[in-house]
Amino acid sequence: MSNAQAASEHPGFVEGGVLKVCTAGxxxxxxxxxxxxxxxxxGFEVDVVNAIAKRWGAKTEFVVGDFKGLLPSLDSKRCDLVASGIMITPARLEKYDGVPYSALTWCCSCRAPMSRPRLRKTWTERSWRSRRARHTRR
Incomplete structure (x- = not known):
């Protein structure tokens, strides 16, 4: 599909070549x-929304507000869509359409020491043996 075809097939809520996006920013x-x-x-969502708007032949207008007010802003037609790290839940899907475009996994990273002390290794080995022993007793 060419960009011209995609622009002619933009959704009805994109009016006047502008896609209004509510976000907390x-x-x-x-x-x-x-x-x-x-x-x-x-940011990531800004890039995604800008790419969608471009595909539809529209410009993006961000409407920045408090996170708690994003869905009410969508209800009042202050914006056309919400992009603000919002989770798709069954309750929200009862009232709104949602499209998952990112799968995130939370992790914690820290700087590793230059050398690992023997004490840490010993503690880890002891901890592992202790956990394994607890699981085999059950």
């Missing part, structure tokens, strides 16, 4: 202001 790396006082948002 404070959830890095999804959407945030790179520097205080910046006018333009950056």
């Amino acid at each position: 404070d959830f890095p790396p999804m959407q945030y202001y790179k520097n205080p006082g910046d006018a333009d948002l950056v």
